[in-house]
Amino acid sequence: MASRSRRPASPALTGTALVEALLGGWRALSRLEVDGFALQRSRGVTRRANSAVPIDPPTDPDSLDAALTRVEGLLGAAGESPTFRLFSADGLDHEPVRAALEQRGYAAGPPVHVLLRPLADLRAAPDPRAAITVGAPPEDWLEASWRLAPRPEEGARETLRDLMAGTPGIYLALTDTASNSRESVAVGRAALVPHRRRTIAVLDQIAVDPGRRREGLGRAVVRSLLSLAAVQGADLALLEVGTGNTAARALYRGEKFAPVGEYRYLTRP
DSSP states (O other): OOOOOOOOOOOOHHHHHHHHHHHHOOOEEEEEEEEEEEEEETOOOOOOOOEESSSSSSSHHHHHHHHHHHHHHHHHHHTTOEEEEEEEEEEEOOHHHHHHHHHHOOOOOEEEEEEEOTTTTOOOOTEEETEEEEEEHHHHHHHHHHSSSSOOOOHHHHHHHHHHHSOOOOEEEEEESSTTTTTEEEEEEEEEEEEEEEEEEEEEEEOOOGGGGSSHHHHHHHHHHHHHHHHHTTTEEEEEETTTOOHHHHHHHTTEEEEEEEEEEOOOO
């Protein structure tokens, strides 16, 4: 009997390609290229979509200093305090930018870990409780996501919808089949980011009803999103998780995600 053909191993994702995949998964409403920095603005909702990210920053110290001054000036003119997002990963050297920012009085926050999982040979089926939409975020999913994970910023609900609509994605909600209300008890999203001739799934917006934690719902969401992303042609999955989120980090480690880098936000008190 002929053996089943196997997907080729996924090529590595490093350097600027890794950064751009993450930015594509949470696409800012406005992006301005400023002297090698991607200056992102999205009505102040989420730091991921409201920060300056080095893409190809100047290597000459004087040119770098001038670029930082320009970024600060543009944000200051808009009445905003600058936030920089600096990465540490193979193929990236944001250390000179970090040093220059610290000289200006910026301080770094805690690390956010970037995790990667190849999707080759993934054959798991999505959870049978899952309601699935591919494309733009549906209103019922947005309603469930907001109920499970609201944000404090003014106009955040509408802005989150606009942010997610910037990249096609998989929207998944698990319903409580034992309840007459059929409310969603867990949700998640996998943005489908094109990169050259491949598709990368960036998982985010994973939330579980606080009263239903430790029931395996988060794991079911993650596994279902990975399975669906593979069907959509993705060969890699990425996600971000904070250092303090020990439960989520353990879950992702159990699902074969491995660290490929981290980033920190730098702000000035």
